[in-house]
Amino acid sequence: MGLVSERDLINKVLALDCNPTAVYASDIMDKTPSTLPADAFFYEALLTMIKRHDKYILVVENGFPLGVITMGDLTRLRRTSTLSIVSRIESAETTTELSYAAKLIQKVTVNMVSEKAPANEICEVVSELNDLITRRLLVLAEEALDKRGLGLPPLDYCWLTLGSGGRKEQTLSSDQDNALIYAQPTQDQEQQVQEYFLTLANFVVNGLEEAGFPKCQHNIMANNPVWCQSLQGWKNSGNSWIFAPTTESFRKFTIFLDFRAVYGQEKLAQELRDFAHHLFRLAPSILHHMAKDDLQTRVPLGLFKQVILDKKQGHRDEVDIKGSACVHIVDCIRIFAMREGILDTSTLARLYKLVSLEAISTDDAEYYEAAYQSLMMFRIRGNLQKLSKGLVPDNYINPSTLSKRQRTVLRESLIAIDRLQTFTGSNFGVEGYL
Template sequence: MDTDTGCELLLRIDPFSRLVPEDIKSVAHRLEMVSFEPGRFVFRQDDPSQDALLVIVSGLVELLVTSERGEEAIVGYRKSGEFFGETVVLSGQSYPGSARAKEPLTCIRVGRDVVEELIRTHPDFSEFFTTLLAERMRRLYETIQSEQNDLFVGKHELPLFNKRVGEIMAHPVNCCRMTDQVSDVSLDMAHKGVGSSVVVNNTGRPVGILSRKNIVYHLVARQSHPVGDCRASQVMNDNFETIAPEAFVGQALAILTRQRQKYLLVIRDEKPAGMLTAKDFIKSRNMGNLTLLQDIRSHRTLDELAGVSGEVDGVLNALLIEGAGTSDTLEVMSGLLERLTRAVIRISEKQMADKGLGPPPVAYCWINMGSAARHEQTLRTDQDNGIIYADPDPKEHRAPGQIKAWFQTFADMVVQGLARCGFELCTGDVMASNPLWCRSVSQWKACINQWGGSFDPEDTRNMTIFLDFRPVWGNQSLADEVRETVFKILSQAEVSNHMLTRDDVTHEKPIGFMGHIRTEKSGPNKDQLNLKTHGLVHLINGIRIYAVNQEIKEVSTLGRLEALTRQGTFDKDTAEILRTGFETLMMFRIRTNVEKLAAGEVPDNYVHPGSMSRKQRELLKDALLAVGHMQKMITRDFNRAWIGFFSG
């Protein structure tokens, strides 16, 4: 076949059809025609990549997969005008399956160098392969997730997190009207044995929830209304969360855990359709640990709180048993751990008052940093926290030293309380008990200015840590004010951005020559991979630097990724690759650490690729390729001169 005929054939096949004839002709001399007799293998499963895309000119090829038991199965065919080998042409991985000529086969061999050149110079051509990788990663991730759920749940039960809200909600809903007397509603609730009533307007739409707690607080404790004349609208809680019955259970549990409310109202056609509380999950199998949601709220002493905090790990096990996805697991566990943190702070405030030290002298905000702030904490790892407190009003003549002393005493109390509840002390001393992380608003602003203009690696480290902070308790406006200063400094000091990218662009790529995973070469973790330091950290850091450049306030990695995609920084397929890579690495990390914890070992984020199934290794490689993709993006989008300067 001559060159012109080969070029014409390529131009009829996607993604080459996205090019113009001149583009194909410019690389025609680098294309190769290859032929195979029937029965001959083009490549075999687990062979190293040939670094080529094979476009079929004539003939038929069958694609096969051999199971770990040695059983061979045909999974597809490719005919004239189609191609194969695309899954590894860019990754350099071993072939996940075999390709064998079914009929006399002739192909155009398009080398990896040609494909990469066309990707670099033609965005439409590049988009095809990005979409291909994104779809492959998502399918493989969902397959592995399902298989791992089977190991925990068993194949004959539907995991709770695969169910819809409508399947577990309590219904029908007890309702009352805005004008109903509270005394009548209370009697109705007692008669029906329910703890709340949804308040609706004249059209039947919900406007609030009236609970026993509302009634006791307003009519007994505060006596804010005459009992005989009080209407439901006067004492109801109009701040409530809603969800659709078609939503998955995981979304509902994440909302219940994250919010400080007891009820989640299920809405269909703008009318109440059902109600969800923690009890509805507890009634479902394996979720009894969610009594923690009630226990954390009810305990008033640190001893009581420390007693129940040990059950947190049981919630994580229950989530795995019930088939929770990675994002659901992160949301629920982070919400639960935040509740525990807020309870410790609340109890510590009371202890300060009981000791005669009084209430907080000025408004303050307790912040979490690190994985806790990013909502990526599943086990109770070490603490990363701080305090931002308001500058005293000069008119009140309060001594700054006395205010500082109060917050230092308070911070020590909270940090030790968290330690009693299983949150280990930070070995790097990134805790509110360290004066460096307990400052007034003006002190924080001055500190951020100093970090932003510094070339000291320690200042860079501190700035990186501080970029991921989330308000947990107190006056959030103080945190917002400080965050605005962070964005202002980084927007004015371009150097700071490149300091933050230094480690990612200079770090060795996790996939080596011939598509092999780079593992530890010696020591106690020989042949193992640290999922955190060699994978997750680089995705988290990369997404962070893009988010900071766009002044995105969200601090969770998945939340930042979603925001960056909405505003067009990442296209949909690139975002899907990064998201699936992150969820994959996090899934392996969570399950590996839980298994080690159950075996009495220390969770250390290490996994042994050699002990994984073939599918798991494929997915792990794809996730690590996403890490490499992020490193390339950072190198492309940030000034190379600055990167070189800071790497020297």
């Protein structure tokens, strides 16, 4: 089964001046077209087109084709087309043009929320669009440095997105967490090579800030020499984080573990990921320390499982959905995933793999997934509401603004995380949880 498009006819027959009567469809068809089942949602088709840069998707049922979805079909369904944003990003020639395209992502999020798309799909679409912006900035950065007389990249490199970006869990309030890895230079090249990549990273970091992505308050960005290193430099850092651990190094390591290649030579990222998992096999006790670090704080629940509200100035009577709730699901699932050698970075992908390996029961996984989806949706809706009022999105919500049912969902979600933290503590030997 394959698919023949107008582009195939032009590029593979007419452009080559072939005799149309001597060419078979099987000679020119795309033998591995993108496919989706008939009951797939709109945004599944959208994600497929963004990821694969396809203009056609074959709709199949039981292996048989039912029809074709085109880019035009998806575009006609939306006044603010996500695919037109993709086109704007890929054709942008300046950071100003990219900044304008980035602002349109908010409208995509509003559409998805109104259509009741699940939180993980919304985050994945946002993350994919953010990736496109980053890739385009890197192309512009290479061109700008070449025009300045610094030349093209002296060695292979790979741009990494970390944290929520690495997990494809970005929302509208995501700040920058990124890094850069480059091939090993010779000793006499080392300083010059790092200076080049720091300059390139600075262009991208500033461009992302202009496009609406705040700089990381903790300076976890590729224009910081700590987060811009050769492959061997990264391995040395990993060794020091594992074998000379501090609270700060644990936190750097957990952010680092969720990295994902966005642009460049992915083999560098893969070698680094293999090395990171090798470190866990050498020092499995690190998992105990990671669990202990997460359990330093618990979800905001009282003795009788009532929601405890924040008392800080500026956030009185609110709940920090990201910092006091979602972070614990991410941390705990990551710890289990590292123990099992799971290479996925997405929290839900890790959770599904843990179920398949029988490390977490199906019932528990469904409980944790429902909590995560609910909390992420609270974050997305809350941040959109603040943006609509001209406020800065901050991941806090005030439970008094929720319906009775929503308050119940919030409380049950926090109870699920509390249970997950207890389960993590008992599995990784944290004192007080044995």
